[in-house]
Amino acid sequence: GTPASKAKEMVTLTIDGFDVTVPAGTSIMRAAAEIGISVPKLCATDSIDAFGSCRLCLVEIEGRAGTPASCTTPVAPGLKVHTQNAKLKQLRRGVMELYISDHPLDCLTCAANGDCELQDMAGAVGLRDVRYEKGENHFEVRNTSGEVNPNWIAKDDSNPYFTYDPAKCIVCSRCVRACEEVQGTFALTIEGRGFGSRVSAGMAGDNFLSSDCVSCGACVQACPTGTLQEKSVIEIGTPERSVITTCAYCGVGCSFKAE
Ligand code: FES
Structure with a gap:
């Protein structure tokens, strides 16, 4: 869901017909999770502040217009929230369809296969078909005609x-x-x-190695797709032996024990 609220004041609301009482400031998404209702999501996590960018977690609130993101909407006393209905399911499928229309379809050879939230959410929202052509600004090496894509950005x-x-x-x-x-x-x-937006590690032409990155791996942990991928997973595989060490993996200098 989203990070926990530390507020002392408690708030009671209704989600999908069930009462739930949570600290003020809790997101609707987290309140729903408290009673076992899992709202589809891609950009929210339990540990980092909600951002509201993926638009998968839309809900309806009686008496309020629109379909707010449940990760960025805080609870309020007496709210009546709906997380599952035909309209929300259709909206989520539409959002997911747009993501998949601009995503490489190489799941079977992708290192994240089976551990990819995009893949999981496509299944969770019941996406079957994608009606759109792939975006021409897609960063894949070749565009849909098989030509080298002029927008291609090399893997870092x-x-x-x-x-x-x-x-x-x-x-x-x-x-x-x-x-x-x-x-x-x-x-x-x-x-x-838009289509041209991307994560960047510095000025144009810069890469992760020349950026301020300290190789802590927090970004790799946070990535819901195969975008940021540990090389050990791709190239080395699972180690057979283990050692206790203080490594130079990052600037933090923790010690870890691998079994
Ligand atoms: Fe992405 Fe809420 S989880 S907008």
Whole structure:
């Protein structure tokens, strides 16, 4: 869901006909999770502040216009919220369809296959078909005609520990927020607009290695797709032996024990 609220004041509301009481300031998404209702999401997590960019978590609130994002809408006393109905399901399928229309369809060979939230959410919202042509600004090497895509941006392989593939990015900003909030580094940003928007590790032409990135891995952990991928997963595989070490993996200097 979204991070917990530390407020002392409690608020009671109704979600899908069930009463729930949570601290003031809790998001509707988190309140729903408290009573076992899981609202589809891509950009929200339990640990980083909600951003409201993916628009999958839309809900309806009786007496209020529109379909607000449940991750960024706080609870209020007496609200009557609906998270599942035909209109919301149709809206979510439409949003998901647009994501998939601009995403490489190489799931079977993608290192994130089986561990990809985009894949999971496509299933959760019941997406069967995509009615749209792939976007021509897509960052895949070749466009839909098989020609080298003029908008192609090379995969960033510069960091020794992970790779960044802009073609798979859904611009949810989880990596950017994790970099800022978990690590306290400001190495990443979103540049460009619309189809052209992408995560960037500095000025044009810069890469992760030459950025302020300290290789803490928070962005890789936060990524819901195969965009940021540990090299160990791709190239080395699971280790058979383990050691206890203080490594130079990042600037934090923790020690870890791998079994
Ligand atoms: Fe709420 Fe993405 S999870 S907008």
